[in-house]
Each structure stands twice: as C-alpha cells, then as structure tokens.
C-alpha cells in the first residue's frame with residue numbers, strides 16, 4: 535500500500551496546476567449566534583448532516599485551506615462517533631447510514647434492515663407516526679446507501695431498482711438527490727408509483743410549500759455541474775419542511791462526494807467537497823439561529839482514505855495531505871452539535887446512539 539500525497543491551493547497560489555488545484559478565494563464561514571446553544575429550549579426540528587467519508591483529516595485540511603475557518607469548526611459542542619458495523623470493524627455507508635437512520639447496527643451492505651434481513655423502522659417512519667415531517671438531501675444518487683437508509687429496506691445496497699421502488703412507501707415528504715437521468719432509468723411502474731405520491735420536479739423553482747410531497751431531481755450532482763446545489767437545496771428543504779403542518783421536521787443532508795474523491799485519493803477534490811458541505815452546514819446553522827428550536831448534528835458515516843493532514847499555509851489557502859488507504863478506515867469521526875440540548879451529545883458515541891438520541895430528544899420517549 536503506497537502513500538498518496540496531494541495538495542490544495544486557493545486561486546491566489548496555484549502551486550501545481552497539473553494536479554488541478556485552481557480554486558477561488560476562501561469562502562468564509564458563518565459565525566453562529568449561540569443564543570440557545572446548549573440551553574434547555576424545546577427541540578422541534580433536527581437537521582442531521584452526514585459528510586460521507588469525512589474524517590478529522592478532511593475537516594483539518596478544509597479548515598486550513600479556507601484560511602483557518604469553517605462553519606462547523608466555529609461550533610462549541612463536539613465529540614466523536616464510532617462507526618463499526620455489526621459484522622465488520624470497518625463499516626460501509628450502508629451499515630453506518632442504517633445505524634444513523636434506524637438506531638441499530640447492521641451488516642455492511644444492508645440498507646434499513648437488521649442483521650437478519652428484517653426491515654427496521656427509520657427516523658422518518660418513527661417520527662412520522664408521531665407527527666413530524668422528514669426530508670433528505672444528498673449529492674449522491676437517491677439510491678445511494680446513505681439517503682437510501684432513510685427510506686428503503688433492502689439487503690443489497692447495490693439493488694438500486696428495489697431501493698427506488700421502496701420510495702413510494704416511505705415517510706419522506708421531501709427528497710432531493712441525483713439525478714434526473716437516474717430516475718428516468720427506473721422501470722415505468724416504479725416511476726408511476728413515485729409520481730403518484732410525489733410531485734416530481736427537475737428545478738427548485740417548481741417546489742412549493744403547498745405541495746403534498748416533493749421529489750426534486752437536479753440534472754446532475756457532479757461537482758462541476760451542480761453549482762450551489764447542496765447549500766441551496768438544504769435551504770429549500772428547510773423552507774419546505776418548516777412550512778408543513780406538524781410538530782416539526784427531521785432533515786438529513788449528505789455531502790456524499792467527500793468519500794468518492796477520497797477513494798480516488800484526490801486531495802484537492804476531497805477538500806473542495808468538504809468546503810461545499812460546510813456551505814450547506816452554514817445554511818442549517820443560520821436557520822437554527824432564526825428558529826431557536828432546531829438542533830443541528832454534523833458528523834460522518836466513516837472516514838475514507840486514511841487522510842493525514844500534514845502541512846499548510848492557511849493565509850494562502852494552501853494545504854497538503856497524505857492518503858494512507860483507498861478504502862474506508864475504522865477511525866472515529868468528528869461530531870459537531872449546535873442548538874438546544876447540544877451538550878447532551880458531546881463525548882464519544884456509537885453512530886446508532888446518535889439516531890436514538892435524536893428520536894428521544896424530539897419525541898420525549
């Protein structure tokens with residue numbers, strides 16, 4: 535196993551154009567108000583933000599590449615999450631997504647089902663029964679393991695047709711992920727079942743708070759084609775869900791491509807995706823400040839690439855890192871929490887515990 539070295543440089547200093555590190559200036563960060571952070575105000579809404587593959591190396595590298603700041607590192611309540619799956623010390627996104635969604639560990643490759651293959655209720659289902667509305671937003675395809683864990687129940691994460699076919703039975707009111715062409719490849723009867731339940735749209739302008747349920751599929755979720763899709767759709771989902779009747783909302787937002795770039799050991803792209811995810815975090819924190827009853831939880835499903843952050847010139851947006859793996863690693867992942875009751879989430883937790891704590895803090899059960 536060789537080490538793979540990469541660099542990230544902001545526009546001001548193109549260190550090595552051959553490595554593709556041409557970037558704009560630092561994007562800044564949102565400084566939270568901390569008015570209700572850690573206080574005992576009632577929590578009505580939870581926004582769970584999962585950076586797929588985002589370990590401490592990615593957070594460090596993005597923080598210093600951004601001039602020494604991120605919205606997530608502006609937060610005060612922190613912890614770590616252990617990610618092991620039921621059958622493997624190193625999890626995949628299916629098992630960890632299921633742990634976050636259903637509050638119980640399962641085997642690698644399993645989506646929303648137990649180690650015995652039996653369906654387990656996910657947060658949108660459990661909370662939906664009690665009067666909450668739910669949504670997911672992701673830069674993966676909707677059948678990707680992380681978003682799928684919040685609506686599907688399948689033993690094989692690769693069975694994308696079965697996962698899409700589970701969507702009409704789900705408890706999601708709002709879903710947005712990639713991409714239009716992926717949806718249009720599904721069997722006609724699946725598309726018909728989905729469009730019977732969801733208003734299927736291909737532009738954010740077509741989303742209205744009065745819609746019964748919405749599936750918004752952008753043309754592409756590739757980085758160079760999606761623009762500000764992730765932060766803008768996070769804001770759109772919050773706007774839609776907070777306008778619905780009910781006790782509040784649960785929203786899962788995934789920055790899916792940190793993992794994909796880290797698998798390829800592309801350092802600059804891993805940093806770029808982490809920075810994009812941080813923009814979505816800023817939208818969630820900004821809403822939490824306005825609302826006062828929203829808890830935001832930011833973590834990852836696992837670390838990818840064994841990324842070690844080992845050099846940087848923050849004022850020039852230049853950072854360097856080394857990958858020690860092309861796969862996932864069993865490292866604990868960082869946890870950031872903001873809003874009422876945030877301090878109850880500090881410390882070290884299992885990924886499955888986070889799910890159960892979210893359910894408990896919303897439902898009182």
Ligand SMILES: [Zn+2]
Nearest residue numbers: 587793838862
């Ligand atoms: Zn992965």
